[in-house]
């Protein structure tokens with residue numbers, strides 16, 4: 001099951017508590033997953049279409065909960081592209097009018113004319129209903145990429161006006177959806193991990209929030225580990241260049257006046273460095289007899305380097 005399918009499976013099971021929220025969720029589904037068909041002589045028919053049978057069951061439940069459907073509904077299954085199936089729920093003309101009027105999408109003017117509109121603001125006036133609306137919109141046309149791969153959520157709406165409407169509802173919930181167009185359709189999308197997590201919370205997909213946060217934590221742990229590794233590599237690089245510099249300096253002393261001219265403790269360190277060009281100062285300290293701590297080794301190494309500088313300053317021609 002894809003992450004999107006997991007989220008949807010959880011969303012269709014969110015309990016329907018208030019009628020206002022059921023109406024808001026259904027309105028989003030009407031906006032995002034239905035079309036109007038003209039049924040010859042019998043007026044128009046509102047048809048909900050989805051590839052997900054569980055979403056269709058949810059639509060039926062919402063229609064009953066809002067009480068706008070009184071006549072028989074027709075369920076159809078359309079086969080598309082071989083194995084892909086499209087589930088279709090067709091309402092009678094009267095029911096279609098009732099549903100659309102209830103959602104503020106069908107308005108009768110004073111002249112008795114019927115006009116189709118974007119959903120009434122009334123439907124998403126309350127915060128509870130806004131949450132239900134984005135849940136319905138997600139069931140209608142939402143997609144969330146697996147958080148392990150990338151942070152991306154999007155809704156594909158029939159036109160840009162529908163996308164702008166969803167963007168407005170989302171912005172009232174603190175989600176800053178962005179809009180793009182694709183083949184005449186309006187896309188609303190989110191690309192921020194925090195916002196997608198918040199979206200899942202708002203839609204009441206509690207399990208999905210957990211698995212999303214889990215994946216996110218794992219991802220950031222992995223990133224931390226990579227950062228730490230790169231940092232180690234960096235330190236190793238620095239250590240090597242310092243060691244290379246020391247080796248070169250000691251070789252210069254050796255050429256200029258011989259290592260035996262050094263004091264015993266400096267000579268011992270110089271020989272160890274030449275023999276162990278990749279060892280850290282700490283490791284060199286452990287090899288000394290008696291062993292010496294890192295700061296002690298550092299101190300001796302500094303003296304060695306200073307001697308080399310003096311030797312260079314006093315060597316003519318260098």
Ligand SMILES: [Zn+2]
Nearest residue numbers: 020021128129
């Ligand atoms: Zn509500």
